[in-house]
Amino acid sequence: xxxxxxxxxxxxxxxxxxxxxNFKLNANGQFTTENGEDFIVVPFENKSAHxxxxxxxxxxxxxxxxxxKVMNTxxxxxxxxxxxxxxxKLFPYVTMFNFSVETYYQLEFKIRDGRVRVSxxxxxxxxxxxxGTKGPSAVSYSGMVQKHLFEKNGTVKKKRAKDxxxxxxxxxxxxxxxxxxxxQIEEDW
Numbered sequence: 001x002x003x004x005x006x007x008x009x010x011x012x013x014x015x016x017x018x019x020x021x022n023f024k025l026n027a028n029g030q031f032t033t034e035n036g037e038d039f040i041v042v043p044f045e046n047k048s049a050h051x052x053x054x055x056x057x058x059x060x061x062x063x064x065x066x067x068x069k070v071m072n073t074x075x076x077x078x079x080x081x082x083x084x085x086x087x088x089k090l091f092p093y094v095t096m097f098n099f100s101v102e103t104y105y106q107l108e109f110k111i112r113d114g115r116v117r118v119s120x121x122x123x124x125x126x127x128x129x130x131x132g133t134k135g136p137s138a139v140s141y142s143g144m145v146q147k148h149l150f151e152k153n154g155t156v157k158k159k160r161a162k163d164x165x166x167x168x169x170x171x172x173x174x175x176x177x178x179x180x181x182x183x184q185i186e187e188d189w
Contacts, residue, residue, distance in 0.1 A: 021175040023120055025167050027150035029142030031120040038120040042179055049076045049113050056109055056116070059178045081107040081178075089170050090123055091144055092163050103141055107175060116179065121171050 020042040023031040032038055044052050053076045060081060061067040072080045083105055091101040103126070108119040123141045149160045156164050 020179050021118055021172045023168065023172055023175075025145065025149075025164055027146055027154040029123060029125070029140075029145040031122075031168075031171065033120070040118050042116045042118060044114055044116060047114060049111050052111050052116060053077070053079070055181070056111070056178055059180060063174070063177055077111055079109040079111070079178075083107070083174075085123075085170075090167055091141070092166050101141075101144065105171070107178070109178070118175060118179070121175070 021040060022033065023040075024034060025031055033040055047055075053073070056079045057067075057071070057073060060071050060079065064070050064081075064083065070081050070083050072082075084102065085105055086102055090103060090105065104124040106122040106124070110117040110119070125140045125142055149157060149164055151157055
């Protein structure tokens with residue numbers, strides 16, 4: 001619960017200061033904007049592609065323990081991330097039943113002078129579930145989302161609305177931290 005509240009507070013602070021990414025989780029396990037788009041464009045007024053690239057890569061380095069293992073770049077053009085989400089981050093529901101679901105996600109930022117195109121996050125469908133009596137097994141992220149978080153008609157199950165919000169908050173906070181101006185990221189010296 002503390003983690004969710006911390007993420008919500010961080011998300012609120014980041015969203016208030018930069019207000020860029022707001023992707024929503026769909027019943028098929030994919031993220032889109034509220035308009036159904038698979039990307040958003042974030043303006044960076046008066047910034048060159050090189051300045052934006054430097055900012056994004058610096059932010060990735062401050063967020064990830066070993067950024068060189070998760071980040072691929074084309075200088076001044078693209079930043080791609082393939083990160084690992086440990087249990088409870090992209091699927092909090094199953095942790096209540098002593099299971100853990102771990103999977104990889106992908107983020108992509110395409111850079112131009114004065115703007116960044118942020119592609120909708122992709123959660124890979126080849127996650128691992130551990131716990132319970134059966135031990136480790138492969139799981140489909142999209143299948144887990146469809147079965148446990150959404151009704152057959154595509155609406156969020158009332159009892160799982162908090163879980164969907166937590167997933168969206170986690171991924172949007174991560175994206176917005178990468179997009180944040182350096183002065184908006186709190187650094188402890």
